[in-house]
Amino acid sequence: MSLFLRLAIGFVLLITLCGGVASYSAWHQTRDTVNELFDTQQMLFAKRLLSLDPTSLHAASLPKTKSILRHHRGDQDDDALAFAIFRADGQPLLNDGENGRDMQFDDKRDGFREGRLRGDDDSWRLLWLTSADKQYRVVVGQEWEYRDDMTRDLALASLMPWLYAMPFMLLMLLALVWFELRPLKRLTASLQLRAPDDATPLDEARLPIEVQPLVAALNGLFHRMAQLVQRERRFTSDAAHELRSPLAALRVQSEVIQLADDDEAMRKRALQQLDSGIQRATRLVDQLLTLSRVEADDLRSEFQPVPLAPLLQKLLIEHFPQAEAQQMDLQLHAQAEPVMNGHPLLLNLLMRNLLDNALRYAPPGSQIQFTLNARTIIIEDNGSGVSDEQLARLGERFWRPPGQTQTGSGLGISIVKNIAQLHGIRIAFSHVQPQGLRVTLSW
Structure with missing residues (x-):
């Protein structure tokens, strides 16, 4: 797998992971903010209701307003907020005329709790408060689905620009990587066209700083390889040059031995010369091999x-x-x-x-x-x-x-x-x- 493809996959996974973490964090923070805001709104509204004159209250419902808003080009969400006021014995006194009519009386402790309306399976967040004289109880409720929709809409509104920008950012990032990898591609092409015995150093001027140590190491390798090739060529040349004379002398002494049929003195002298020549050639080969080994760098x-x-x-x-x-x-x-x-x-x-x-x-x-x-x-x-x-x-x-x-x-x-x-x-x-x-x- 190519480096560019690995980087592309890595960038996609990284951006996806970071986007997922950022989305979850944004949704979580938005949910906490929305809950805090609406809890505060419920509490203030409940306190305002308790400030009404209880003696003036009697069982009643406020008029429905959705039709009024619709006729005047307005809009209202009936899950946004609902309320009802009860006497201590559970007798309803006042409600909002919408969902407040279906709120069921509860004489337990004050505070926030989960609940449901009469004939409705949706979950609501209800706030119950009791008046100071213990004669009246107020309930203010809000459907959880309304809060969840609000949280989702706000989170998406903050994340949507990034969701649109991420594909373009990824494309620009991959284009930048493609552009920055061009020196490596030029280096690869240069190495592919390079002759085996070419020891010319590679140019480091136009390469990134991170690639320059690699090129410096390659140049060092080329230099060492050139020295190795030079040593091998010199060894071959020296051996061919210096062994020519001893081998020629050995051949002459061998011919002398063949010609000396009955001349024992000549044969003996030729054998001595042949042995001396063999010793000299052996010593020369040993010294050539020793010199070649000493010139190597791996002996350290x-x-x-x-x-x-x-x-x-x-x-x-x-x-x-x-x-x-x-x-x-x-x-x-x-x-x-x-x-x-x-x-x-x-x-x-x-x-x-x-x-x-x-x-x-x-x-x-x-x-x-x-x-x-x-x-x-x-x-x-x-x-x-x-x-x-x-x-x-x-x-x-x-x-x-x-x-x-x-x-x-x-x-x-x-x-x-x-x-x-x-x-x-x-x-x-x-x-x-x-x-x-x-x-x-x-x-």
């Missing part, structure tokens, strides 16, 4: 407190045999024991890549030193270092300093930078005097 939900001192200690212990084989010295100076909120595996990968680079590119006999402070980690080596131009390019994807003999893909520092960015870590590369490279991680 896996963050947890990570003690950095034990992480570095375990890392250096794992690499100690490799460092000893290369005659390198690994040192850890823990001046504090900070705990970082992050991803344990990615933080371990960050430190591992930095240590692997130091072990791979520093010459034998070098010293690699980790210094852990409350807000920083410093990794230093006293190797040959890099030039200023090469220092500025560290971290570029698939870039490696020229003249390197070690195998690699140029993705290690890129992975480090992406993990650091994910954790809000600032990374800086600098020279060590007299020679070497320093990596400073701060947060």
